[in-house]
Amino acid sequence: MKISPLLVTAVVGKPSEEGIAPRFSASRTIEQCGGSFIGQTEVDIKSPNFPDNYSNNLNCLWVLQHDCAESWTISAWHFHVERDASCYYDSLSFFESPEVPLVVGENKFCGESLIANPVTIFGNELNVVFMSDNYDTYGGFEITITANLYETCDSAGDSAGDSAGDSAGDSAGDSAGDSAGDSAGDSAGDSADSSADNSAIGQCGGSFIGETEVDIQSPGFPGEYGTSLNCVWVFQHDCAESFTITPRSFDVELEFYCNFDSLSFVGSLDFPRVPGDNKFCGNSLSSEDLSALREPITFLGNELNAVFKSDSGTAAAGFDLQITVNLYDICPSDSSSDSSSDSSSDSSSDSSSDSSADSSADSSADSSGADSSADSSADSSGADSSADSSADDSAGDTVQTASCFDGNNGGCSHHCSASVCSCPPCWTLGADGKQCEFEAGKAQVTCSGAGAEITIDKCALVGIDQSSIHLTDTTCSATEENADSWKIVTGFSDCGTQLGFSEDKFTLQNTLNLGYAVVGGRVVSRKYEIDFSCSYNNIATASSTIQASNVVFGDITFDINQDQPAELSFEFGLSFYETDAYTTQADLTNGAFQPGNPLFGRIAPTSALADSLEFSVGKCTVEDKLISESLVILDTCPVDGTNFAFQATQSDTTAVEFSFEGFVFPTSADDTTIDISCEVNVCVGVRNPFIDNFVLNFL
Known part of the structure; x- marks a missing residue:
């Protein structure tokens, strides 16, 4: 009788159907922690993770603005926030400007106090702030905010008038017709921007849209700031590549983790805050205060939120900072608007730039007839209309729009500017148009x-x-x-x-x-x-x-973004020995194997396994393939009548040794070849100190 040479292997599996997908540190909650809504008349807001409990240590800000808003009505469909008589722990607050005092039951709410009646806040801007401490959390809230518009609104009229009057020319020939009106409007808008107040001296928060340099100071500076502050300054600029924060003076109560008072800088309000990285406290004049803001720092993106918090204890002198916008050499918003359709981009650009600057742009451009004549010229030629149509079709196939100021970076994994996601060098935008x-x-x-x-x-x-x-x-x-x-x-x-x-x-x-x-x-x-x-x-x-x-x-080897393309294996060998000393290998070919005699087998990896891995032998089968007969001799436990036994252990990191009584089948030929196969299980193993074996650790 002969025993065929055997090879025992453990095969590396195919990748899962989902593949190996990149996960980016820009992690998102089910609902956003903050965002900006400009010109919208109705917005639904939910607490992060709603309807499940919100998280600890949240500081979310939603900013709503509408030029024609007289007031805002807040209707709560669900509201359950940790209760406290002064809403000190967790709270949802509404105010037009950060310096408006917060009064429990009027514009600051907790418990279930907001459900009973809708709340109205006057003004054309509304700030919504949700804060939670580091203790109990609850189901949160779901609210709808509606802008109550004036019956007549100059900016609305200008926008509507321009949209109606220019629509024919704009949709077909805006690149020719609007150049005069838009350039005049931009000039007026730029003039207005340059004359606007670009400082927030002593204010507890504010919004700065389109400004390139802003000075901010803590409330009361250079005197001590107050207690229980929660100030948020929002900076946005379509053409910003990054923001540089330059400290002139910095003195905020020191604590190792900056948990008492702190000044943080984040792209979105749910972004992690790390002391000494983007969260600061201490005194810049003290070399021992490692979390103090001493040197200028720069943050990437076209939105920056500066968050200052103080507790109810010690206050300090505060801070004096300058925020500077670092602009792209060529503003991405220009190329984005060029590559998108005029009918969509013009309506947004006209309604935003015209509503803010049309009073001057229309008087300087429309009264001169530049817009109407140019639009008429463009209309008659029809060139822009056809060009825009083809441009729209191609852009629609390749460009995914993103709301860069939604508090979620527009869903972009890396850069977001002018409503378009983009990637660093040697990266490429994925099929969804957002993940690099x-x-x-x-x-x-x-x-x-x-x-x-x-x-x-x-x-x-x-x-x-x-x-x-x-x-x-x-x-x-x-x-x-x-x-x-x-x-x-x-x-x-x-x-x-x-x-x-x-x-x-x-x-x-x-x-x-x-x-x-x-x-x-x-x-x-x-x-x-x-x-x-x-x-x-x-x-x-x-x-065999x-x-x-x-x-x-x-x-x-495969790309980190791709699925594992093929199977991989550990390799094991099965050898037979003359005695249970396992020192001299046996030659079981050419009739050397005799039924009834013991066989001594040894299974070992052909190369050493990693330290944390082990293997076990779970099942062995003897087969005569010529007559299609087989018998299992090990099925987790030895099968009765085969005299199968392990010499030491069934699992090991180097070798598993066993013996059984050799046999053939009644109808086997005298010179038949017997095949033996064994299943090997590669796994994570730890020694059990109470038994002489390994424990398989199935995670």
Whole structure:
């Protein structure tokens, strides 16, 4: 009798159907924590995570503005916020300007006090602020805010008149016709901007839309600021690449985590705040106050929120800052409006720029006949109409619009400007038009039996410090593989790697973290992170009849944004020995195997497993393929009558040894070949101190 040479393998599994998708640090709640609504007459607002409980330590601001609003009516459909007589813990407040006092029951609410009757706040601007402390949370709120408009409104009339009067010319020939009117309107608007008050001295918050330089001071500066403050300054500019904050003076109550009083800078109000990074306290004159704001800092984006909070305890002298807008050399809003349809972009640009500057633009441009004559000329030619039509069709196929000032960065994973998402160098915009992905070949994962390796082209990480390119465990940071790329390596049990089982697959999971990019002293990218994984089949069966050519035993490399493209394997070998000492291998070919004699088998990986892995032998089968007969000799436990026994343990990291009584089947030929196959389970294992075996840890 002969026993055929055997190969026992454990095969790495196919990736899940969902693939390996990037996850970015710009994480979103179910409902937004803040946003801007300009010119809208009805807005629905919900607390973050509604109808589930809202989170702790929220500070959300929604800004509503309408030129023709006389007042705003707030109707609550659901309202449940932590109750307190003074609404000190959690609260929802409404006010026209930040210096308006908050009065419980009038414009500040908690408990269930808002449900009974609608609330009306006068003015053409409304600020809605929701705050929660670090204790109890509740179901939150769902409210509708309606703008009550004046019966007649000059700005509305101008806008409507221009829209009606210019619609024919605008839709067909705005690039020719509106150039005179719009340039006059822009000139007037720019003039108005330059003359506007660009400071917020002593005010507790404010909104600055389109301004390029603003001075802000804490209330009462240079005297002490007050207690229990919650001030929010909102800065927005369509052409802003970033904002630079320059401190002239800074003295805010010091606490290690800045939990008492603090000044924070965020792109959206739900953005994480990290002491010394974008959250500050302490005195800039003290070298020991590591969280104090001493040097100018820069934040990327076209929106910035400055949030100042003080508790009910100690106050200090406060701060004096200058906020400067760093503009793009070429404003993205110009190219965006050029590439989108005139009929849509003109209605928005005319209603916004004309409503703010039409009184001067119309008198200077329309009275001179420039707009009407130019529009008529453009209408008669019809050129712009056809061009716009074709431009609209192509743009509609490739451009996804985004509301950059919605408090959610327009849903963009990276940059948002002029209602369009964009990506850093060596990244590309995904199919949804909002999520950026590495360009093909720029960031790759290599999975192997030892773990995973990430390589990233340096062109994708310009300005990012090497130490801030790391895995979940920050000590596992990038090393320079060569002049063009970074490399990070993780095994199965280090760098914060998580191991587990999912859909019968053994998986290695970790997260690639990328820090801020700083170029020319300016922050030009957000922090973000990308999940990646390597997938392995938990159990595989192999025998001498399995074709190894269909199984990949080496490493496999694929783009970090893509699915794992092929199977990968650990490799095991099965050898037989002459005795239970397992020192001399037996030659069981050419009739050397005799039924009734014991066989001593040993299964071991062909290369060492990672420290945190082990394997177990779960099932073994003896088969005579010539007569299609087989018998299971091990099915988790030894089968009676086969005298199957493990020499030591059923699981190990290096080798599993066993024996059984050799046999053939009654109808087997005298010179038959017997096949033996075993299932191997590769898993995470920990020693059980109470038994001489491994415990399989199925996560």
